[in-house]
Amino acid sequence: MATETHTGLECPPAAWWKPAHKAEKVWVSIAFVWCLILFAMMPIWHWKGGQNPSGIRSRVEPTAFMERVQEFITQYQVDDDRGMPIVAPPPGSDIYLAAFSFQWMPILKLQKNVEYTLHLSSLDVNHGFSLYPININFQVVPGYDYGLRVTPNASGDFRIICNEFCGIGHHVMVGRVIVEDGPVTTPAGGAQ
Numbered sequence: 001m002a003t004e005t006h007t008g009l010e011c012p013p014a015a016w017w018k019p020a021h022k023a024e025k026v027w028v029s030i031a032f033v034w035c036l037i038l039f040a041m042m043p044i045w046h047w048k049g050g051q052n053p054s055g056i057r058s059r060v061e062p063t064a065f066m067e068r069v070q071e072f073i074t075q076y077q078v079d080d081d082r083g084m085p086i087v088a089p090p091p092g093s094d095i096y097l098a099a100f101s102f103q104w105m106p107i108l109k110l111q112k113n114v115e116y117t118l119h120l121s122s123l124d125v126n127h128g129f130s131l132y133p134i135n136i137n138f139q140v141v142p143g144y145d146y147g148l149r150v151t152p153n154a155s156g157d158f159r160i161i162c163n164e165f166c167g168i169g170h171h172v173m174v175g176r177v178i179v180e181d182g183p184v185t186t187p188a189g190g191a192q
């Protein structure tokens with residue numbers, strides 16, 4: 001019988017007491033130092049990173065959030081796209097976006113270079129807000145209202161893709177954000 005084959009039930013030949021190879025020691029040391037660097041980066045990123053959401057967060061009941069979204073739509077709806085309301089809120093206002101299986105509601109029509117407070121929440125399960133083709137990603141969790149201060153800096157017709165698997169219709173969960181060229185800022189005293 002050949003003894004070279006191992007079934008997994010047999011012990012491999014024991015060699016753990018032999019000294020580790022120099023290269024192995026070097027790599028373990030590098031990995032350990034890298035772990036310490038990444039560990040330190042966690043608090044550093046929190047204070048220094050530009051990726052942190054700028055805004056407020058509070059608890060909200062999904063039904064209460066949906067009521068607020070409906071109110072927002074009733075107030076500022078300007079059009080619709082195959083039944084989905086298009087909402088153009090005034091500059092600087094609080095704007096609302098609800099995620100639910102499998103839609104983003106409503107379609108937001110915003111102005112470039114104007115700050116809004118975007119309230120984002122889910123009505124059912126976790127969804128992922130991903131603004132395409134711009135690399136902005138955000139977890140949308142039910143029960144929480146994320147008030148993000150956002151200033152669109154590019155005009156265009158953008159898509160919101162869901163990047164968190166949320167069920168059978170996950171792949172068709174696409175929303176829309178339209179950004180129009182906002183007020184043109186002219187040099188002080190130089191009205192044109």
Ligand code: CUA
Nearest residue numbers: 162164166170
């Ligand atoms: Cu919502 Cu995937």
